[in-house]
């Protein structure tokens with residue numbers, strides 16, 4: 226396995242061209258997609274033709290240091306979902322987005338917090354990152370709890386993107402959290 230990062234219970238690796246089915250299955254669960262698409266699955270051809278090629282192109286662009294990473298339980302080997310640590314397409318390399326999407330079977334174990342905490346550590350101590358940000362729907366309590374457990378600060382409220390207006394709670398808009406290297410070092 227092309228390991229990117231290990232935590233106590235998780236191993237993160239780079240995706241490969243053979244991983245389309247894992248992504249398709251993850252995005253086919255309405256509970257996973259609740260605050261992303263209103264529960265609609267991502268079409269398999271979009272995963273194969275757009276998402277996965279983009280993920281692989283990102284490793285080329287950022288030397289495998291940044292991008293989207295598959296997460297597995299170390300004990301069972303099971304795929305539990307993915308984490309993202311990625312700059313904006315044309316943005317500075319020292320400002321990166323943190324994100325996570327886990328299979329429902331893996332929820333409630335502290336995995337999202339564990340993986341995210343390790344990614345923050347890697348970003349600030351190895352990758353020269355200056356600021357990490359994350360955005361979610363205001364009503365996505367689980368996602369906000371992770372950001373708050375990581376001691377990220379609520380930096381802004383953001384409008385709901387026009388393609389997410391069908392998502393339950395979208396009338397409350399979104400939130401943006403941030404943490405700088407200095408804030409992380411002070412913890």
Ligand SMILES: CC(C)(COP(=O)(O)OP(=O)(O)OC[C@H]1O[C@@H](n2cnc3c(N)ncnc32)[C@H](O)[C@@H]1OP(=O)(O)O)[C@@H](O)C(=O)NCCC(=O)NCCS
Pocket residue numbers: 256257258260261324325326327328331332333334335336337338339360361362365366367368370371374
């Ligand atoms: C949001 C998500 C990543 C949480 O993953 P997880 O591994 O269960 O999260 P953790 O166990 O690390 O939980 C962090 C905290 O949030 C709480 N929490 C998790 N899901 C919650 C929910 N739906 N409602 C309220 N609290 C929740 C946990 O109890 C935990 O707090 P605690 O340690 O005080 O008990 C997961 O539910 C998911 O992938 N959802 C679908 C995709 C998604 O919405 N991604 C975020 C989009 S921005």
